[in-house]
Amino acid sequence: MRRRPRTSILLAGVLALVLAGACVSTAVASAAAKGSPAVKRAAGPPPAEVTLTQGAGLPGVQVTMPPIGLSLEYPVMALDLGAGACPSPALVSAIQALGSPPISLAGDSQDMTVPSGALSGAPSSWETATLYTLPAGFWSQLHCLLSTTRDPLTVGLNLKTGQPAWAAQMVAGAQTAATNGLDFSLGNEPDLYPLPNYSALAHPQANEEALQASLYLQLASALQPVLGGAPVIGPELAGPEHWQHELPRVIAQLHLSMVGVHAYPLTACLTPKTATVGGLLTQYAADEPRKLASVVSLAQAAQVPAIISEANSVSCGGVAGVSNSPASAVWAVRFVLSALKTGFGEVRFHFSGDPYDPFVVSGEEVIKRPLDGALETLTKWLPVGASLRTVNGVRGLVATSITGTAGQTVLILDNERGQAQKVVLRQAAGVQTETLSAASTGVQTAHLSATHGRIKLLVAPQSLVALTAAP
Numbered sequence: 001m002r003r004r005p006r007t008s009i010l011l012a013g014v015l016a017l018v019l020a021g022a023c024v025s026t027a028v029a030s031a032a033a034k035g036s037p038a039v040k041r042a043a044g045p046p047p048a049e050v051t052l053t054q055g056a057g058l059p060g061v062q063v064t065m066p067p068i069g070l071s072l073e074y075p076v077m078a079l080d081l082g083a084g085a086c087p088s089p090a091l092v093s094a095i096q097a098l099g100s101p102p103i104s105l106a107g108d109s110q111d112m113t114v115p116s117g118a119l120s121g122a123p124s125s126w127e128t129a130t131l132y133t134l135p136a137g138f139w140s141q142l143h144c145l146l147s148t149t150r151d152p153l154t155v156g157l158n159l160k161t162g163q164p165a166w167a168a169q170m171v172a173g174a175q176t177a178a179t180n181g182l183d184f185s186l187g188n189e190p191d192l193y194p195l196p197n198y199s200a201l202a203h204p205q206a207n208e209e210a211l212q213a214s215l216y217l218q219l220a221s222a223l224q225p226v227l228g229g230a231p232v233i234g235p236e237l238a239g240p241e242h243w244q245h246e247l248p249r250v251i252a253q254l255h256l257s258m259v260g261v262h263a264y265p266l267t268a269c270l271t272p273k274t275a276t277v278g279g280l281l282t283q284y285a286a287d288e289p290r291k292l293a294s295v296v297s298l299a300q301a302a303q304v305p306a307i308i309s310e311a312n313s314v315s316c317g318g319v320a321g322v323s324n325s326p327a328s329a330v331w332a333v334r335f336v337l338s339a340l341k342t343g344f345g346e347v348r349f350h351f352s353g354d355p356y357d358p359f360v361v362s363g364e365e366v367i368k369r370p371l372d373g374a375l376e377t378l379t380k381w382l383p384v385g386a387s388l389r390t391v392n393g394v395r396g397l398v399a400t401s402i403t404g405t406a407g408q409t410v411l412i413l414d415n416e417r418g419q420a421q422k423v424v425l426r427q428a429a430g431v432q433t434e435t436l437s438a439a440s441t442g443v444q445t446a447h448l449s450a451t452h453g454r455i456k457l458l459v460a461p462q463s464l465v466a467l468t469a470a471p
Contacts, residue, residue: 050394050425055391060401061341062385063386068348068349069346070351073351074105074110074132077138082363094368096148102348110185111162115169156185183258185260193212220254238262264312265284266280277438281327285331285335287334288335288338306343307347323356326441330462332378333377334464357369381412397459413465427453429450430455435460436464
């Protein structure tokens with residue numbers, strides 16, 4: 001077979017390249033003339049169009065009390081107060097940054113705490129040996145803290161393993177410590193107390209809810225005389241659905257000034273496989289307060305407020321890498337907004353010396369976690385007297401509008417999806433943005449100015465952005 005000369009082959013190759021280039025150029029030119037790219041890219045979701053005043057004038061939920069509170073185990077508070085007469089300035093600043101919120105001394109340790117000097121000698125039983133004795137200077141140190149921060153105080157009394165004499169000592173100590181209001185809680189999670197039915201431990205008792213509530217009321221009523229007429233909050237139920245039929249009786253008989261219940265969307269005790277970052281970012285975890293709407297209804301019928309008096313991301317102390325991750329901050333904002341919209345007045349976040357604590361005191365230093373940043377931000381967005389409402393119809397986002405006491409508006413855009421959402425904001429010359437993301441720590445701020453009467457922004461997956469008019 002004859003071969004083509006090398007020169008002919010090269011010329012043919014060059015000619016082919018030139019022709020190919022001409023074809024590509026023609027295609028690009030043709031596409032440009034038609035106003036479309038040569039290669040079509042997959043189009044993202046269309047932008048959501050909003051205004052800062054969207055939803056204004058619609059009925060809203062009033063913020064009637066500080067939306068954020070703190071619930072601390074007794075040993076955690078004692079440790080945080082330190083060894084001096086007064087706590088560290090860093091602890092004072094951390095609490096003030098949260099708006100001097102209500103502080104509860106509560107949790108599991110509530111039913112295991114005895115006042116200083118109440119026990120002497122060797123423990124006489126396993127139960128006695130596992131009790132926690134308050135340090136001698138506890139109430140004095142707490143008074144020093146509250147004198148500066150001005151937090152209202154809730155003191156949990158030991159109902160499960162305590163005695164009326166111990167309760168009287170605790171009440172006296174609490175009265176010396178409180179500076180801006182004092183109420184009491186009688187027992188912690190009594191719906192989990194075992195009934196004295198040793199003959200049939202393997203079988204639930206008939207009408208267990210009524211029996212449990214009756215025993216609780218008998219013991220709690222016996223403690224009330226030592227309170228000196230101070231308000232009572234409770235009944236601090238772990239699962240309010242367990243006592244749904246008995247709760248009206250408890251509210252009425254104890255003359256509760258506030259109904260307090262506990263709520264944890266995930267648990268590291270029973271279903272640890274669900275206690276993940278992904279699980280925390282689900283709508284299920286965010287909307288946990290809505291499942292307790294019946295508590296709000298019962299409290300409203302009794303004409304008393306309802307709060308979630310103990311809450312956090314994952315029960316049993318949380319999970320490292322989940323409860324102390326940036327995702328916990330996103331979850332907390334969603335959870336509090338859900339609680340307020342459901343009718344709860346407040347959410348008190350729990351400290352137990354575990355991964356879910358919003359901050360940790362180490363000597364004279366306070367180490368803040370992502371959850372603390374979310375609580376500080378919520379305190380700023382939701383001042384007492386503000387009102388909030390859900391804004392429907394915002395494409396791809398959950399939108400909440402907050403109107404402050406001076407008429408200023410905060411528009412929160414929450415992207416619960418795995419895909420970014422474009423937003424076009426109209427009728428605003430400029431906005432300040434505050435962003436919380438499950439992918440990064442801290443609140444990111446920015447200033448955006450309008451171009452041609454609109455502002456474009458992108459809400460990343462599993463993040464929320466708060467918009468306020470720029471000054």
